[in-house]
Amino acid sequence: MISYDTFLGVDYPTLWYLVVGGLFSGYAILDGFDFGSGAWHLFFKKEENRRIALNAIGPVWDGNEVWLVIGGGALFAGFPVMYASLFSSMYVPFMLFLVFIIFRAVSIEFRSKEPMKWWRKSWDIAYSISSIMLAFLLGVVLGNVLQGIAIDENFNYHGDGFFDFLGIYPILVGLTTLSLFTMHGGIFLLFKTEGRLYQKIRMYLSKSIAFFILTFATTSFYTILFLDHLTNRFKESPVLFVFPIVTMLCIANIPRLVKKKKFHFAFVFSALSIAFMLGLVALELYPTLLISTLDSANHITIYNSASSSDSLGIMLLIAAIGTPLVLGYTIFVYTTFKGKVIIDENSY
Amino acid sequence: MLSLLQCYSLIPPIFAPMDVELLARIQFAFTVAFHYIYPPLSIGLGLFLVITEGMFLYTKNQIYHQLAKFWTKLFALTFGIGVATGIVMEFEFGTNWATYSKYVGDIFGSALAAEGIFAFALESGFLGILLFGWNRVKPWVHFIATLGVFLGSMFSAVWIVVANSWQQTPAGFHIVGEGMAARAEITNFWEMVFNPSSVDRLIHTWTGAILAGMFLVISVHAYYLRRNKHVELSKKALPIALLVATLFASFQLVSGHHSAAGVAVNQPAKLAALEGHYPSNSKADMYLMGWVDQQNERVHGIRIPGGLSFLLTGDFDAQVTGLNAFKQEDQPGQVNAVFQFYHLMIAIGIVLIILSWWGIILWKQNKLFTSPRFLWILSFAVILPQIANQAGWFAAEMGRQPWVVYGLLRTSDALSESVVASQVLFSLILFLIIYSFLLALFLYLLTKKIKHGPELHLQN
Numbered sequence: 001m002i003s004y005d006t007f008l009g010v011d012y013p014t015l016w017y018l019v020v021g022g023l024f025s026g027y028a029i030l031d032g033f034d035f036g037s038g039a040w041h042l043f044f045k046k047e048e049n050r051r052i053a054l055n056a057i058g059p060v061w062d063g064n065e066v067w068l069v070i071g072g073g074a075l076f077a078g079f080p081v082m083y084a085s086l087f088s089s090m091y092v093p094f095m096l097f098l099v100f101i102i103f104r105a106v107s108i109e110f111r112s113k114e115p116m117k118w119w120r121k122s123w124d125i126a127y128s129i130s131s132i133m134l135a136f137l138l139g140v141v142l143g144n145v146l147q148g149i150a151i152d153e154n155f156n157y158h159g160d161g162f163f164d165f166l167g168i169y170p171i172l173v174g175l176t177t178l179s180l181f182t183m184h185g186g187i188f189l190l191f192k193t194e195g196r197l198y199q200k201i202r203m204y205l206s207k208s209i210a211f212f213i214l215t216f217a218t219t220s221f222y223t224i225l226f227l228d229h230l231t232n233r234f235k236e237s238p239v240l241f242v243f244p245i246v247t248m249l250c251i252a253n254i255p256r257l258v259k260k261k262k263f264h265f266a267f268v269f270s271a272l273s274i275a276f277m278l279g280l281v282a283l284e285l286y287p288t289l290l291i292s293t294l295d296s297a298n299h300i301t302i303y304n305s306a307s308s309s310d311s312l313g314i315m316l317l318i319a320a321i322g323t324p325l326v327l328g329y330t331i332f333v334y335t336t337f338k339g340k341v342i343i344d345e346n347s348y
Numbered sequence: 349m350l351s352l353l354q355c356y357s358l359i360p361p362i363f364a365p366m367d368v369e370l371l372a373r374i375q376f377a378f379t380v381a382f383h384y385i386y387p388p389l390s391i392g393l394g395l396f397l398v399i400t401e402g403m404f405l406y407t408k409n410q411i412y413h414q415l416a417k418f419w420t421k422l423f424a425l426t427f428g429i430g431v432a433t434g435i436v437m438e439f440e441f442g443t444n445w446a447t448y449s450k451y452v453g454d455i456f457g458s459a460l461a462a463e464g465i466f467a468f469a470l471e472s473g474f475l476g477i478l479l480f481g482w483n484r485v486k487p488w489v490h491f492i493a494t495l496g497v498f499l500g501s502m503f504s505a506v507w508i509v510v511a512n513s514w515q516q517t518p519a520g521f522h523i524v525g526e527g528m529a530a531r532a533e534i535t536n537f538w539e540m541v542f543n544p545s546s547v548d549r550l551i552h553t554w555t556g557a558i559l560a561g562m563f564l565v566i567s568v569h570a571y572y573l574r575r576n577k578h579v580e581l582s583k584k585a586l587p588i589a590l591l592v593a594t595l596f597a598s599f600q601l602v603s604g605h606h607s608a609a610g611v612a613v614n615q616p617a618k619l620a621a622l623e624g625h626y627p628s629n630s631k632a633d634m635y636l637m638g639w640v641d642q643q644n645e646r647v648h649g650i651r652i653p654g655g656l657s658f659l660l661t662g663d664f665d666a667q668v669t670g671l672n673a674f675k676q677e678d679q680p681g682q683v684n685a686v687f688q689f690y691h692l693m694i695a696i697g698i699v700l701i702i703l704s705w706w707g708i709i710l711w712k713q714n715k716l717f718t719s720p721r722f723l724w725i726l727s728f729a730v731i732l733p734q735i736a737n738q739a740g741w742f743a744a745e746m747g748r749q750p751w752v753v754y755g756l757l758r759t760s761d762a763l764s765e766s767v768v769a770s771q772v773l774f775s776l777i778l779f780l781i782i783y784s785f786l787l788a789l790f791l792y793l794l795t796k797k798i799k800h801g802p803e804l805h806l807q808n
Contacts, residue, residue: 059476062431066472070464072438077461080453080531087442087449088764094443095775098436099782105432106786109425113793154528156446157766162774307454308524308533314458322465329473329496336477336484345803346480 004309012312013302014287016078019319021282023074025275027067028138028177029184032274033267034061036185038104038131039178041124043204049197050124054108055347056192059337061108063330065101077315081155081305082289089149089157090141093165097137104130112348132178139177143170146223146230146281148291151298155305158294169227172219179212180277183254184270191263192341202258209255216251229291230284243283247276369760371772372444375779377745379436381738382783386430388737391505391554392561393423394498397478399588401491411584416494417482418581418802419565422794424479429790431472436779444772447528448752448762454533455521455540456511463507471500502554509550510541515753516744517614519543523756532756544614548607549744555600556740558592559700559733565589566707568798570726573717578801587711594704600697605659611747612660615754616669617679618747621686623647623656625670632656632668637691640684645672647687680749689743696736703729 004011034057044050057064076083087094107127111120147169150158159165186205193201224231234240250273257266285291289305292298306312397416404412438460441449474496481490520539521532534540566589569582612619619625624640624647625632634656638649654664671679680686707726710716717723752759 059480062428062475063469063472065431065435066464066468069435069438069468070461072435072442073460073464076438076441076449076453077457080450080457083442083453084446084449084764087439088444088446088766091443091764091767091771091775094439095771095778098439099778101435102432102782102786105428106789109428110789110793113796154765159766162771307457311454311457311534314534314537315461318458318461318465322462322469326465326469326473329470333473333476336481344483346482 004303004306005313007316012309012316013078013306015316016074016306016312017282017286017302019316020071020074020078021278023067023071025278027064027071028181028274028278029271030064030067031061032135032181033057033185033188034064035131035135036181036183037189038128038185039135039182040186040189040201040204041128041131044197044200047120049200050120051112051343051348052193052197052341053189054111054127055341055343056189058108058348060333063333065105074315074319078307078312079289079300079302079305080307082300085151085155085157085300085305086141086145086290089151089159090144090165092162093137093141097134097141100130100133100137103127104134108348135178135181136174139174140165140170142177142281143167143173145290146173146284147227148229148293150294151290151292151300152294153298155298155300169219169222172215172222176212176215176219179208179215180270180274183208183212184267184274187254187258187263187267187270190258191267194340205258206255209258213251233284240283243276243280247273247280250276368767368769368772369763371769371776372763372767373759375772375776376437376440376444377742378776378783379433379440379779381741382787383430383433383437384737384741385734385787386426386433387501387504388557388560388733389426389564390423390430390561391498391501391557392559393419393426393564394494394501394561395558395592396561396565396589397423397494398491398498399592400585401487401494403588405487405491411581414802415581415585420478422564422568422797425790425793425797427475429786433783433786444764444767445752445762446764446766448757451531451757451762452515452753454531455514455518458534458537459507459511459514459541463504467500467503467507469500471497471504474500505553505557506550509553510543510546513546513549514540514543516549516618516748517544517546517610518753518756528761532753545607545610548603548610552600552603552607552740555596555603556733556737558596559600560737562589562593562596563700563733564730566593567727567730570723570729571798572801574720574723574727579717581802583717586716590704590707590711590716593700594708597697597700597704601701604694604697609660612668615748617671617674618686620669620671620673621680621683621747622690622743624683624687625656625668626672627670628673629667629669631665632660632670634659635687635691637695638687640687642683677750680747682746682749686743686747689739689746693736693739693743696732696739700729700732700736703732 004013006012007015037053037057041050041053044053072083075086103126107123107130111123111127114120144165144167147167152158183205186201186208189201190198190205234244250269253269254266254273257263257269287302288299289302290300292300307315397419400412400416400419403409404416474493477485477490477493478497481493485493518532520534520536520541520543522535523530524533525531565585569578569586569589572578572582573586608619608622611622620632623632623634624638626645631654633647633651633653635647636650636652638647638651640647652658654666657666657668658664660666660668671683703725706722707716710719710722748754750758750760752762
């Protein structure tokens, strides 16, 4: 057993686990709302409305995607064994993810560059489908991580076939992330739009919230019934039930705030819900990162997959210096473009 | 099950010898080469935007403002594709090169973390303001945003090239574990960052990127001048781009020489492959062009006897280590390809120097804007730095073979053990289709934007 340095009594791998978790939450919250607004896209029929919806995320989607690069980099950097194992075992979903992320970026970029109807319509469809698939695939990968996969003592995957990543549970989690992001994106669009478009989103949003609560409840029941390894920690120390309860309260608060037209607060709470849900995942897994369904000795944990203490130390320092900077200009960009969408000659 | 096997046997024999390693290498080379069309353009155009916006702030001349706005649109096009295709490589480390990822994770970790947090976030954060903020922020704030995007793209190059250079010339680490479990661990961060080849290669890469961007600007405005369109704008833009290009094209010669001298010290097998130098220890010739006969271990072509010896040591008779000094399994496999890419890069580099100085001389004689033939040549010159950048990387990466981490980890040992050939074939075909489509779209829209040209109306 390699010993790791500690900071304030917490060892470096655990600290980096928190950093990675924080980055993934940030990514899910930020790219979540722009995937989500992409999922809504085809519900808007008028050209003008589609442009407004697209330009609502226009100045920020690129910056949001950076969080994926940083999050992926942080996982690679801190837990290279986990990175290698997860990415090579989930080969097909990750390749599909790449395809859709390219298609989505290109659709946003190219859609409004030509006036032809067929051109715009095709890109609109590509944009919406890739947004939906990305939200779904993220959940599918998460579902596989939660359920565990067949990894051997060298942390290599033994899969059986092309589509073995599509189990029932991964699909359930995929639908949950999709419905969660759709709701999240809908709320974001509410405070970016006005008039008829705004009315339309308000009308559909209650359905979107209901869809989310349904998928979330189903996935939760499935987890409690079939995935003991995730719930054991809660059964052992019931005080931890505070976390799921807070998460539930957060979620319950969203429809209430929407009804009161406090959309900014509703958005904050849907962002918090995402963070808490990922927090729950982190709590369920810790200190495991990837569960082996073959043998519990093959579990990938933050200790058997981590980089050296020195390396983690340097990275923690970099994160400590860099994070305030990133937050600083993220906030600057968002305040520059706050308020309702204004289409000008620079827009998509 | 049997029928499935029969189906497989019908796959054309070309795929038969294709193993995971070859497919994964083709896929990585293809995706990274495609990606590398765009970031150099972003860096070079970024510099051009900083210059024009700076000139606008300084002179208040609206022409510079229009130039900046026009080139921002082309910049957006390249940047968007650059980001989307860039994520692919990060994923591929994990999906296709899992053993490699485990091996280098500890080293690359800090470099990647630094890139993400210092460079990439800066770049993409300010991009929104650069593209959409023209009417929202004051001109000087916009200038700061443009500068942020440009610096971000420069920093990005720093960390990527540092990581890649570490693979060429590893430093600041020690090896932990044995066999398949062996991995490199960082011992000294700054030694890792400033490994023997990083600085040379970074400067060489930056310069190549700036040339890529500047020659796009040169080509477009030469085209306008030839067609008598947007003349006023082009008369400002062309000299700026030409001056910067001349400076960097000339400097590239120095940087390239320095880089090659470094390769001679740190990666002798690669240097030998670059010139096709086989005898284990003898004076080495330099070729202007040629063909490596790998079977008979000699080069046919036009050579300067002792040229390589002279360039490295200042003595035409100095001894240079050749490929035969290395075991067969430690030599790069594709010596001729390495040789060709390397010489192509140098030839283009020299053409760029001649072209840019020629342009400066014409400009000084007040003939630049009225020389249709020269403008015609310039309007196609954009392709040259692109080819040189690609060729340079192919020479560097194929010259490093058979190692993925020079002298430590073989490419054949770096693969993902759980990924099979059919999966890689599937993703490779997917990338081939999508990227061809993407390239066609990019060229179509680029041409369209260029033909449409800058907005004619003056603001305020």
